[in-house]
Amino acid sequence: MYKKLNILVFLVAFILAYIPFVRTHGVDLFHEDSRDFPSFYYGARLAFEEDLSPYVKTNLRSIFKDYSDNHGDYYPYLYLPTSLIVFYPFTWLDYAVAR
Numbered sequence: 001m002y003k004k005l006n007i008l009v010f011l012v013a014f015i016l017a018y019i020p021f022v023r024t025h026g027v028d029l030f031h032e033d034s035r036d037f038p039s040f041y042y043g044a045r046l047a048f049e050e051d052l053s054p055y056v057k058t059n060l061r062s063i064f065k066d067y068s069d070n071h072g073d074y075y076p077y078l079y080l081p082t083s084l085i086v087f088y089p090f091t092w093l094d095y096a097v098a099r
Helices: 002-027 039-047 055-064 084-092
Strands: none
Touching: 039 055, 039 084
């Protein structure tokens, strides 16, 4: 009896805690721009379209001038070179569409 009650209490507590968490960190952030996505997009664009390294600061600064939402900041590409292959399809699209 107590075991079933404990499981029920746990499930209710989990659901009550999980729903606000998903709303706050999932659904509400769906329409916001990710901090990492500009790095993914422009890193792949530098590597595959410009034939430049996404790890060089001057390359990133020059390509981030096109990104108007950054308020003058640029985001370094901190990921493994092999990850560029995953982001390659983004280069087929404009930034707004890829986002």
